Amino acid sequence: xxxxxxxxxxxxxxxxxxxxxxxxxxxxxxxxxxxxxxxxxxxxxxxxxxxxxxxxxxxxxxxxxxxxxxxxxxxxxxxxxxxxxxxxxxxxxxxxxxxxxxxxxxxxxxxxxxxxxxxxxxxxxxxxxxxxxxxxxxxxxxxxxxxxxxxxxxxxxxxxxxxxxxxxxxxxxxxxxxxxxxxxxxxxxxxxxxxxxxxxxxxxxxxxxxxxxxxxxxxxxxxxxxxxxxxxxxxxxxxxxxxxxxxxxxxxxxxxxxxxxxxxxxxxxxxxxxxxxxxxxxxxxxxxxxxxxxxxxxxxxxxxxxxxxxxxxxxxxxxxxxxxxxxxxxxxxxxxxxxxxx
Amino acid sequence: xxxxxxxxxxxxxxxxxxxxxxxxxxxxxxxxxxxxxxxxxxxxxxxxxxxxxxxxxxxxxxxxxxxxxxxxxxxxxxxxxxxxxxxxxxxxxxxxxxxxxxxxxxxxxxxxxxxxxxxxxxxxxxxxxxxxxxxxxxxxxxxxxxxxxxxxxxxxxxxxxxxxxxxxxxxxxxxxxxxxxxxxxxxxxxxxxxxxxxxxxxxxxxxxxxxxxxxxxxxxxxxxxxxxxxxxxxxxxxxxxxxxxxxxxxxxxxxxxxxxxxxxxxxxxxxxxxxxxxxxxxxxxxxxxxxxxxxxxxxxxxxxxxxxxxxxxxxxxxxxxxxxxxxxxxxxxxxxxxxxxxxxxxxxxxxxxxxxxxxxxxxxxxxxxxxxxxxxxxxxxxxxxxxxxxxxxxxxxxxxxxxxxxxxxxxxxxxxxxxxxxxxxxxxxxxxxxxxxxxxxxxxxxxxxxxxxxxxxxxxxxxxxxxxxxxxxxxxxxxxxxxxxxxxxxxxxxxxxxxx
Numbered sequence: 001x002x003x004x005x006x007x008x009x010x011x012x013x014x015x016x017x018x019x020x021x022x023x024x025x026x027x028x029x030x031x032x033x034x035x036x037x038x039x040x041x042x043x044x045x046x047x048x049x050x051x052x053x054x055x056x057x058x059x060x061x062x063x064x065x066x067x068x069x070x071x072x073x074x075x076x077x078x079x080x081x082x083x084x085x086x087x088x089x090x091x092x093x094x095x096x097x098x099x100x101x102x103x104x105x106x107x108x109x110x111x112x113x114x115x116x117x118x119x120x121x122x123x124x125x126x127x128x129x130x131x132x133x134x135x136x137x138x139x140x141x142x143x144x145x146x147x148x149x150x151x152x153x154x155x156x157x158x159x160x161x162x163x164x165x166x167x168x169x170x171x172x173x174x175x176x177x178x179x180x181x182x183x184x185x186x187x188x189x190x191x192x193x194x195x196x197x198x199x200x201x202x203x204x205x206x207x208x209x210x211x212x213x214x215x216x217x218x219x220x221x222x223x224x225x226x227x228x229x230x231x232x233x234x235x236x237x238x239x240x241x242x243x244x245x246x247x248x249x250x251x252x253x254x255x256x257x258x259x260x261x262x263x264x265x266x267x268x269x270x271x272x273x274x275x276x277x278x279x280x281x282x283x284x285x286x287x288x289x290x291x292x293x294x295x296x297x298x299x300x301x302x303x304x305x306x307x308x309x310x311x312x313x314x315x316x317x318x319x320x321x322x323x324x325x326x327x328x329x330x331x332x333x334x335x336x337x338x339x340x341x342x
Numbered sequence: 343x344x345x346x347x348x349x350x351x352x353x354x355x356x357x358x359x360x361x362x363x364x365x366x367x368x369x370x371x372x373x374x375x376x377x378x379x380x381x382x383x384x385x386x387x388x389x390x391x392x393x394x395x396x397x398x399x400x401x402x403x404x405x406x407x408x409x410x411x412x413x414x415x416x417x418x419x420x421x422x423x424x425x426x427x428x429x430x431x432x433x434x435x436x437x438x439x440x441x442x443x444x445x446x447x448x449x450x451x452x453x454x455x456x457x458x459x460x461x462x463x464x465x466x467x468x469x470x471x472x473x474x475x476x477x478x479x480x481x482x483x484x485x486x487x488x489x490x491x492x493x494x495x496x497x498x499x500x501x502x503x504x505x506x507x508x509x510x511x512x513x514x515x516x517x518x519x520x521x522x523x524x525x526x527x528x529x530x531x532x533x534x535x536x537x538x539x540x541x542x543x544x545x546x547x548x549x550x551x552x553x554x555x556x557x558x559x560x561x562x563x564x565x566x567x568x569x570x571x572x573x574x575x576x577x578x579x580x581x582x583x584x585x586x587x588x589x590x591x592x593x594x595x596x597x598x599x600x601x602x603x604x605x606x607x608x609x610x611x612x613x614x615x616x617x618x619x620x621x622x623x624x625x626x627x628x629x630x631x632x633x634x635x636x637x638x639x640x641x642x643x644x645x646x647x648x649x650x651x652x653x654x655x656x657x658x659x660x661x662x663x664x665x666x667x668x669x670x671x672x673x674x675x676x677x678x679x680x681x682x683x684x685x686x687x688x689x690x691x692x693x694x695x696x697x698x699x700x701x702x703x704x705x706x707x708x709x710x711x712x713x714x715x716x717x718x719x720x721x722x723x724x725x726x727x728x729x730x731x732x733x734x735x736x737x738x739x740x741x742x743x744x745x746x747x748x749x750x751x752x753x754x755x756x757x758x759x760x761x762x763x764x765x766x767x768x769x770x771x772x773x774x775x776x777x778x779x780x781x782x783x784x785x786x787x788x789x790x791x792x793x794x795x796x797x798x799x800x801x802x803x804x805x806x807x808x809x810x811x812x813x814x815x816x817x818x819x820x821x822x823x824x825x826x827x828x829x830x831x832x833x834x835x836x837x838x839x840x841x842x
Contacts, residue, residue: 205716207709214706217695223655224693225706225759226679284697 026278026285026333030293030326033276037297041304048307058189061299063088063251065192065292067270069199070243072291073236075274076203077216078283079143081240083132085267086154087125088248089260093158095121095174095249096167096258107165114171122245128154129241133234143237151267158260166259170252178253188250195243200288212236216283272319273298276326278333297322348411350375350539351396351427351508356405358391365391366403367563373508373539378530380550380571381543383560383583384805389543390432392560393510396541397429398422428506432513432641436497438486443468445485446500475499476525489620491518498526502533509533510541513641515549519620519821527553545640547576547839561585580839598832602814607631609667610767610798611652611683616661621647622822625661629767629798634789636813637802638838644822645802646688649771652800653685654678666766679707682766688775690752693759696745700735701726703744704758729758733788750781757788767798774808786811806835818842 021028042049067084074081097109098117112120128150135146170178177187203209211232215222223229247266252258277294279286301322305315349372358366366388373379381389394400395407398416407414409425416422422429436445443461444451446468451459468481477495485493498514511530515523530540530553544550550557551571559567559582567582607630616625621644629635639645650656652663654672663670665681672678678685684707687693695703705712705722712721726740733754735747744755753773760768773789774782789812793799801812809816816828818841826841 207713207715207717210702210706210709210717214695214698214702217697221691221693221695222706223675224653224685224687226653226675226684227706228674228676230674231676 025336026280026330027290029329029333030276030278030290030297033322033326034293034297034300037300037304041300041307045304045307048304053303053307055186055189057296057299057303059186060303061273061295062186062188062192063247063254064266064269064273064298065295066195066247066250067244067266068273068291068295069195069288070236070240071270072199072274072279072286072288073203073212074143074240075271075279075281076212076283076286077233077236078219078281079136079233079236080271081132081143081147081237081244082267083128083147083150083154084240084244084270085263085265086151086158087128087241087244088251088266089263090128090154090158090161090248091121091125091245092170092248092252092262093161093167093258093260094124096170096252097161099167099169099171101167101169105165105167105169107162107167109167114173117171118174118249121249122242125241125245125248126238129238130234132241133237136237137230137234155260162258162260164260166257168257170249170258174249175253178250179256188254191246191250195246196288196292199291203287208232208235213284216280216285218284269298272323272326275330276323278330280333281327281330294326297326347374347376349373349408350410352406352408352411353392353396354406354408356392356395356403356407358395358400358403365563366395368405369560369563369565371558371565373541375507375539376534376537377556378534378540378542378554380554380557381541381560382545382547382550382557382579387560387583388563389560390512391563393429393512393541393543396422396508397427397510423506426505426507427510428501428504428508429510430498430501430512430514434490434494434497436485436493438484438493440485441465441482442472442479442485442488442496443481445496446471446481446503448500471503472496472499475502475529491522491620494518495522495526499529502529506538508539508541510543512543513545514542515544515546523549545842547579550579551576559583576840577836580836584835584839598834598837599810600832601816601828601830603830604815605630605633607633607796607798610665611800612664613652614662614664616648616651616658616663618644618647618651618656618658620822622651622658625819625824627817627824627827629800631766631796631798632793633814634793634799634801634812636809636816637800637819638806638809638816639804639819639842641804643804643819643842645804645819646771648819649685649687649769649800649802652678652767652769653683655685679763679765683769684760684763684765684767685769686753686756686760686771686773688772690749690756693756694744694752697743699741700730700744700747700755701740703755704729704740704762707759708762725762726758729762733758733761734784750784753781753785754788757785761788761792764792764795764797767800768792769800769802771802772804772808773801773812775803775805782811806838809838810835 047053067088071081071084095117097107098112098120100111101107101109132147132150135141136143177191180187203212211227215227215229215232219229248263251263255262273294274291275281276297277286277290277292279290301319305318351373353369353371356366356369357364369388369392371392383389391400395403398419398421401417414425437448443465447464452463453459465481472479477499479488479492485496495518498511501509514526518526534540542550542554554571557569557571557574557579558565559579561583609628610631611629614626617623625648637645647656651658654675654677665683670681701723704726712718723740730738730740735751735754744752747755774785789799801809803809810833816833817824818826818838820842
């Protein structure tokens, strides 16, 4: 057998720069997009390429970044979580609900010590994530539908807690992390950076991270390898919900208020960041590195469009088109890779 | 019989190769109107290839192809269909989410002038057709809710009543119960009497002899015999199928082989009264350490289901599994793995990660042992490297993406994964399917090594050679039940085929 099979295998070995570039397209394309956008805005507006503005961009993408960490895990497993923004919202509201508000705030809240409030809020988002996990793995509801339902449920809990009112106070730890800064660097940027780093380390260097990639890459094979696929899928749903919850708490502190529908735009932004960055919607390819590039693409785009004096309605359309382009690249890159591999 | 009639279908000197391997070599074949023509041969003998040429699936072949005496070349299955040729493929191809009636009329639903489907007419006609076939079922029920055998019957009914003048049935009876087979045969005979030409492929030689007028035998891509069914016997056909003499390159297992005395190693697996819906009934057996247990049976006999139950992928309806003395109900494949059971499914694709490097494919099942939390890639590579060298996987580069390896080497990677584990019970489905002789021998040697190390191994195959080359004890599975056990006695391919 040896000779013929070896020859065959050698033939199939794609070497050279062309196939390499093709297989790396999902990593290269977002990066080129980022460089192109940055250069474009730098030439179009003198106020864009400044250190101050870089700080702005970083702060603007922080909440999205924190939420996107968990979403990256979910998308790597070829699932989706549509409840991230709602869970962020309800967790932010919950932490305010358990904090003593000023007398003019008309909410029947339950004041607790700061640490307890934070703990309860985290428990809440973990619990909602667990419901997502059980729906997906035990009952077998597709994540798209399960998390769509959870989006409504979390929004409903938010509504019941604040009843159309606005809360302002959050525990001091949260308000420091959300709106304070140290040595000129906002805490929220530091938290986002730490969480992204932690996400990257887990995905790259831990056994769990490997399982996430394997389950995403070929779920059937993962099952035939004797992995507990349901446990892994459940875990990523909980991770996603907890990341969203942390993003929600810090977001509330950052915005200075907790109210209904505060995070609605973060659903699309987070999904866009992960996908624009090049993480495959079919699972198994990509990672936090991609998500970071995606965050910057979105951040630069949003921020840059403010600098170049553009019709704010056109801005929405442009964002939509960029997202579409990223999806085309995402699907195309997957196909190229499959061709190279087979 | 069919003397004096001119064939509705005639093929002359058909040769077809797949990537340099000849699947058919100069085959002549003729089908008369009003004839049921049985086709027998081992897996890979060329039966299905020939039928796919007739049905317009394979269009690239050499030789003459005549329909009603006219030389024809189909460019697609659609052309064949237009020429009145219909085929029931081996694998069920129905739309489970559509109704029975929609399935019967798939692709040509009755419509009115506006192109709107006439549901009532469709349901009525579907019901009538099925009733003629002896199937009593609500035409508006969802097909997927019916038992597999009934689904298969409905698919057959669709093809039989499509008005085709040439009907090809490839292994149509594998999922059918005996009364259902009877009904099918009655219908086939009636269609024959109405002038339809029918080709019937089956592993069940008794069925072929009962229903067909003529039998053709294939071996190694050649037609080796054609005779009237009434003039032959099961034994003669089996002999023609497997061929005496030195024609085959490989060991042909036609002569008696004596199985060794059963192992007296400890019982690793005890299966008791296992059943699964229509697939398995009352399966009981034991597998011992240091022994290779072969399970032989035709396609669809329930082997696949059995292997999946052992690995926790399917849940049985009844019966018990006892692994190492402890009763188990596996909630997941992970639970089966932890209990020491490993499975290599018949399709390598199903258990390997093609876009990941070889070493990750090897280490995936032992990660929990070599790393508590953090991965140790260097250690993974080292373990994989050792396996790659031991199993002579080519090329011996553990960092190469698995998809770049040839099929035989991929199969070795699949084995390598479980060798590093190592399990107490290793279940192998079709471990040598589609391999060349050298790779086959490599796999056989690996399995023997494992047996010597004291593993209990179960080999499930639809190829008698595979079972005969590996097993110390052989169980024969037929339509979901165990019908025969060979142990400490002579066995040969004839005897296996005879039992199945």
